[in-house]
Amino acid sequence: MSSRYPLEGIKILDFHWVGAGPWATSFFADFGAQVIRCESGAAPDPFRVTPPFKDNKMGLNASYMFNMLNSNKKSLQINMKNPRAMEVILPLLKEADVVCENMRPGAMERWGLGYEKIKEINPGIIMVSSCMQGQTGPRNTMSGFGLHLSALGGWTSITGWNDRLGIPPHQAYTDCIAPVYEVIAILAALEHRRLTGEGMYIDQSQLESSMGLLAVPALDYTVNGHITELNGNRDPKGAPHGVYPCAGEERWIAIEVFTEEEWAAFTKVIGHPEWEKDPRFATFIDRKRNEDELDQLVAEATAAFQAESLMADLQNAGVGAGVVENGHDVLEDPHYKARKFFIKTGNNEMGDAIRFGPALKFRSCEPKEGYSPCIGEDTEYVCRELLGMTEEQYKELCDAEVFQ
Amino acid sequence: MMNYKVLDLTDEKGQLAGQIYANLGAEVIKVEPPSGDPSRRIGPFYENDPKPENSLPFWAFNTGKKSVTLDLTKEEGREIFRKMASEADVILESFAPGCMASMGLGYDDLKKQNKGLVMVSITPYGQNGPYAGYKGDDLVLWAVGGVMYQCGYPDRAPMRLNTPQTFLHASLQAVAGSLAALYARNTTGEGDYIDCSGMEAVGHLMMYEPLAWKYQHRLTTRLGAQSWRGTLKLRQVWKCADGMVAMRLIGGRQSRTLKPLIDWMVELGEGDEGDLLKYDWTNLDLYHMTEEEIAHIEEIWAAFFLKHTKKELFDEALKRHYDLTPVQNTKDLLSDDQLTSRDFWVQVEHEDLEKTFEYPGAPFKTTANIWNVRSRAPHIGEHNELVYEELGYTPEEIALLKEGGLI
Known part of the structure; x- marks a missing residue:
């Protein structure tokens, strides 16, 4: 494998914290960019103190969650409230291609680092501000969590059973969507700069980014006036189409039958070949008409099977099926x-650990399997090697309590 | 601004990827079989009329593209495609693994005449590995990927969302990966091949679960309308007078985010005397409260919310600053104050229907305005003449290609 990574040469000054922001810059770090996390020791990234921890002991360098999103980055510990912090930040901004942050709107301005100011220092820079609902508008500074944004963004209204309350689909679902759009925004902005020489400011609202994945329900409303509602696991294209219990505790299998061939194969594997021509289920329309009964019978039948073997048998017969994998299953899958979906990470205090790797594979390179930084681990490197400070200059800033 | 030329061979698995390129200014050509892309058969449909030109998922994910038809099952069709590919920057495809190569259109074939080509394959499980030949649509991939297990009610099966998500996540990865490869090409002059898998795009959303198992031997179980906070089960969604709202008890200093609601409830005389005020809402000691105490507060909330509408509860939340949001549906989203104040929804003209419809707008705003929804999704082969003439075919030759069933 070549040792060249596609994003080599890009320099990112990263004021992100918590989940979604660092998730975005992890793509850059995994594929060769230089990403410098600017971290406060007084108000550390909450992900640094998010369990699980090494040996179950909380510590700033003990979180496996932090590793997950911060491998291959550098950590500059810096107190932005110290006026002399600018002696480090301004020269870094001058060299940076990208500066990004996901604090509440207004935080960067309070440090004197609004886009207008940063642009004066580095006209070609690309600045990203990512927050829950955008930098402008009546709700720009509204607080809340993933629960609230899932509800606000429409996700909770389409996840659930039609006889019960809707539920958030996946903790902080919009946090799962915004990071990749942020990556796309930055790479598109870099291309724009290559062609025009212009930098730009990017205002990302997580709420708006997530709407791209809600486009079909949105159009069904704007075009047909139809509001998408709760519908369990059903799908207008298939039946049976659902999640059914298997042998053991909390073992489940997802099954998708779309065609008549799949239906015929399914009935044989499940041990009920007589269903194939049963007038209740013989055609797609029959199966849709009697879907409650069908789901009931399928659930009774699957309960006798072991989930993994039923998945293999159905797939080998040409039927889409998959075990509902839990946190243990995915590690053994x-x-x-x-x-090699799970790859090596860790840090210099905890040693090796695991994380999931990128969700795509390049022909030209493997993802980097480097550690995540301990807090402030690269402060001296950044000052001395990248900024060329003398030992005295660096020590003076240390004494001035800049790196706290 | 973006000058790339993108060929989009994908069905529903990759169309969002091509659309993002189109919205960013690239020229994106959707290459469809002469009968139309199979994804055009997926509903819902315009006016519920299931014609290939009426598929709303197709509309949703193909704005700004051109469409040509081309029969890749015939060698002459493949020859035309090779010509197109020799000038392309990016090819997006979502056929089964090995299918492009079997037609002589694999990355290794195409890069011979275009070494800067970036090619992306989007499939359910990726190009290799034991599941590579398996079937998987949204439900199955959401399950095996690892995010479904925690979603649902404890007494019923785990569940997905009521609109497919898997391949939208995979498509986002496809764009991020191919833009990264194009960035590298500026230095190396070489293209790249990228293998995107729906299962891994889903797996990438898991975050906590595999770590919780590996390092704590814990699995998060489904709690439906409740959610876990440590070992506590806290209600997170509630019925109100005209729908639902989302809100959750929270302890410690963050309980201050609930206090304005408690104050409002007390003002309105909710709860029995002192019921709500006996707790310290500036630093709620949640972990030392009994299950009965928590249930009691939640009962008072439940009764209170039922008396008020989504709008009343949210308006007051915005005024008083407590963390509560309405559970909005698509209708609510179209008139959402925040989205409309930022001009999020965009009008897309369907001049063929003499209508204009609102579509989701930019996922991010930029000072350089690099994101634009330029036109409705194309009809089948709508740009055949335009594209094939640019490729050097004369109108007579194009007529012959049509007669031969190639386009």
Whole structure:
């Protein structure tokens, strides 16, 4: 494998924290960019103190969650409230291609680092501000969590059973969408700069980014006036189409039958070949009409099977099926293993650990399997090697309590 | 601004990727079989009329693209495609693994005449590995990927969302990866091949679960309308007078984010005397409260919310600053104050229908305005003449290609 990574040469000054922001810059760090996290020791990134921890002991360098999103980055510990912090930050901004942050709107301005100011220092810079609902508008500074944004963004209204309350689909779902759009925004801005020489400011609202994935329900409303509602696991294209219990505790299998061939194969594997021509289920329309009964019978039948073997048998017969994998299953999953989805990380205090790697594979390189930085681990490197400070200059800033 | 030329061979698995390129200014050509892309058969449909030109998912993910038809099952069709590919920057495809190569259109074939080509394959499980030949649509991939297990009610099956998500996540990865490869090409002059898998795009959303198992031997179980906070089960969604709202008890200093609601409830005389005020809402000691105490507060909330509408509860939340949001549906989103104040929704003209519809707008705003929804999704082969003439075919030759069933 070549040792060249596609994003080598890009320099990112990263004021992100918590989940979504660092998730975005982890893509850059994994593929060769230089990402410098600017971290406060007084108000550390909450992900540094998010469990699980090494040996179950909380510590700034003990969180496996922090590793997950911060591998291959550098950590500059800096107290932005100290006026002399600018002696480090301004020269870094001058050299940076990208500066990004996901604090509440207004925080960067209070440090004197609004886009207008940064642009004076580095006209070609690309600045990203990512927050829950955008930098402007009546709700720009509204607080809340993933729960609230899932509700506000429409996700909770389409996840659930039609006889019960809707639920958030996946903790902080919009946090799962915004990071990749941020990566796309930055790479598109870099291309724009290559062609025009112009930098730009990017205002990302997590709420707005997530709407791209809600486009079909949105159009169904704007075009047809139809409001998408709760519908369990059903799908207008298939039946049976659902999640059914298997042998053991909390073992489940997802099954998708779309065609008549799949239906015929399904009935054989599940041990009920007589269903194929049963007038209640013989055609797609029959199965849709009697879907409650069908789901009931399928659930009774699957309960006798072991989930993994039923998945293999159905797939080998040409039917889409998959085990509902939990946190343990995914670590043992043969496909994830074969494709090396989980890779090495860790840090210099905890040693080796694991994380999931990128969700795509380049022909030209493997993802980096480097550690995440302990807090402030690269402060001296950044000052001395990158900024060329003398030992005295660096010590003076240390004494002035800049790196706290 | 972006000058790339993108060929989009994908069905529903990759169309969002091509659309993002189109919205960023690239020229994106959707290459469809002469009968139209199979994804055009997916509903819901315009006016519920299931014609290939009426598929709303197709509309949703193909704005700004051109469409040509081309029969890749015939060698002459493949020859035309090779010509197109020799000038392309990016090819997006979502056929089964090995399918492009079997047609002589694999990355290794195409890069011979275009070494800067970036090619992306989007498939359910990726190009290799034991599941590579398996079937998987949204439900199955959401399950095996690892995010479904925690979603649902404890007494029923785990669940997905009521609109497919898996391949939208995979498509986002496809764009990020191919833009990264194009960035590298500026230095190396070489393209790249990128293998995107729906299962891994889903797996990438898991975050906590595999770590919780590996390092704590813990699994998060489904709690439906409740959620875990440590070992506590806290209600997170509630019925109100005209729908639902989302809100959750929270302890410690963050309980201050609930205090304005408590104050409002007390003002309105909710709860029995002192019921709500006996707790310290500036530093709620949640972990030392009994299950009964928590249930009691939640009962008072439940009764209170039922008396008020989503709008009343949210208006007051915005005024008084407590963390509560309405559970909005798509109708609510179209008139959402925050989205409309930022001009999020955009009008897309369907001049063929003499109508204009609102579509989701930019996922990020930029001072250089690099994101634009330029036109409705194309009809089948709508740009055949335009594209094939640019490629050097004369109108007579194009007529012959049509007669031969190639386009």
